[in-house]
Amino acid sequence: MTSTPARFTPFDASEFLDSEESIAEYLAAALEDPDPDLFVAALGDVAKARGMTQIAREAGLGRESLYKALTPGSKVRYETVRKVMDVLGVRLTVSPQG
Template identity: 45%
Template structure:
């Protein structure tokens, strides 16, 4: 009996963020799912920045492209100021709702 080899490739969410609505929905879902995990949110911002073009986001934030890749890798530890700069450059908003008891 022969075995079929299934070829796969890594999933890259950035490839699927085509519109502003896609980006907004993705970011909102990430905030809901991982809102308390700073590395998860940093990684989500990195995905969005790659979808938009990291070089442009770097110019808009005044942070080097390499610095952004490192900070937004999910393993980086960006300052809140960096997060805010990236959120602003991407045209996103941080918002939350009060949890019901």
């Protein structure tokens, strides 16, 4: 008996980021991880879900530059993160640990 190997497609979080609440929760969860690349990747997922070209245009950035900036390990500037978050309609908040 020969079995066919299972085929899996890569998980794409951007397919599930369809509301303001899911986007905010996704980014908040990513921000809790100490690895900054996780937050950068999550921000990229959200930008992809909303349309990278549109986000880049509204943030005043080039599309290719935005893709590069939101790639893990990119050392993205805070200014870029802030512009993208403003366009996405989300903000960072600070609270005491505990």
